[in-house]
């Protein structure tokens with residue numbers, strides 16, 4: 001069950017480390033830039049079709065990279081000062097109002113997508129969709145029970161029925 | 177099968193990206209420091225007991241952090257300029273001779289270890305050991321068939337029968 005392992009890996013190797021520090025990084029960033037975020041939660045994008053782009057602008061022109069938060073450095077598994085950082089995006093809503101928030105895709109979904117493209121990985125497209133849902137459920141469950149992560153994240157499930165709407169992403173984000 | 181997913185994730189989300197760039201990072205580093213590495217391969221440590229330390233010195237005093245290679249920055253899943261980097265360690269062998277090489281633990285084993293410590297993750301200690309072996313086999317297989325990674329890595333399986341030997345790690349590394 002690939003999704004189960006990826007959800008735990010995402011939590012233990014990333015969210016459990018970075019979410020407790022997020023509030024402090026956001027405050028440090030506010031002191032530097034005086035730029036207020038509508039929310040200090042990490043918005044985690046989960047596209048049902050596992051299509052993960054490198055830059056959010058590729059999905060919706062109303063979502064534009066603004067700047068990165070201060071970096072977090074940790075000694076991990078032999079790598080000295082491994083860097084963890086998040087990007088702040090400026091979202092323009094339907095009324096042309098602008099918001100800033102911390103958002104990124106759940107990178108493990110990129111693994112699921114690439115596995116489905118490799119003949120030797122043993123994951124077809126139908127199974128991939130099931131795995132995305134299992135990942136979402138497993139991750140929600142883990143995070144709900146995590147004291148370190150409570151109230152510090154927002155899972156944004158993106159269904160692909162809205163593929164035609166070029167502003168679907170900004171609409172979903174301004175709903176958070 | 178957790179190990180299968182973690183092996184693909186480690187390959188698709190990390191090794192496939194960094195190994196092709198490693199030679200260039202090592203050459204760039206040589207131009208800056210005139211410090212020659214015995215090998216430009218990434219030495220990946222796979223402890224059978226999944227015990228992964230933050231710093232290699234904790235395992236063996238004959239393995240000491242030397243410096244980091246130049247950083248690699250990539251736009252990934254919404255994070256602008258995500259940083260990937262490797263640490264160079266100085267290894268002292270049994271004859272007091274010194275070597276430099278690029279080495280780190282296979283991060284997914286840390287996930288396996290932490291999962292076995294969590295009651296809700298559904299992975300016991302016996303099963304964890306099996307998963308480490310499955311991870312090693314799956315990863316070897318994937319890497320052998322990868323054009324991007326061929327000859328750019330060295331998998332170092334560390335069995336725990338040598339737990340009493342405080343220089344086991346340096347001995348294994350100087351064998352590569």
Ligand SMILES: Nc1nc(=O)c2ncn([C@@H]3O[C@@H]4COP(=O)(O)O[C@H]5[C@@H](O)[C@H](n6cnc7c(N)ncnc76)O[C@@H]5COP(=O)(O)O[C@@H]3[C@@H]4O)c2[nH]1
Pocket residue numbers: 009010012013014015077079082083084085106107108111182185186187188189190191255258259260261280283284287
């Ligand atoms: N040694 C090492 N150095 C790295 O820079 C690195 N980056 C990834 N990995 C390992 O490769 C595999 C694939 O990574 P992916 O990004 O898809 O998942 C990652 C990703 O979804 C998230 N994550 C970890 N670090 C970051 C980060 N810096 N920024 C964003 N997301 C991150 O949490 C998952 C688990 O991370 P790790 O448990 O550290 O091990 C990963 C994983 O086994 C690394 N391993």
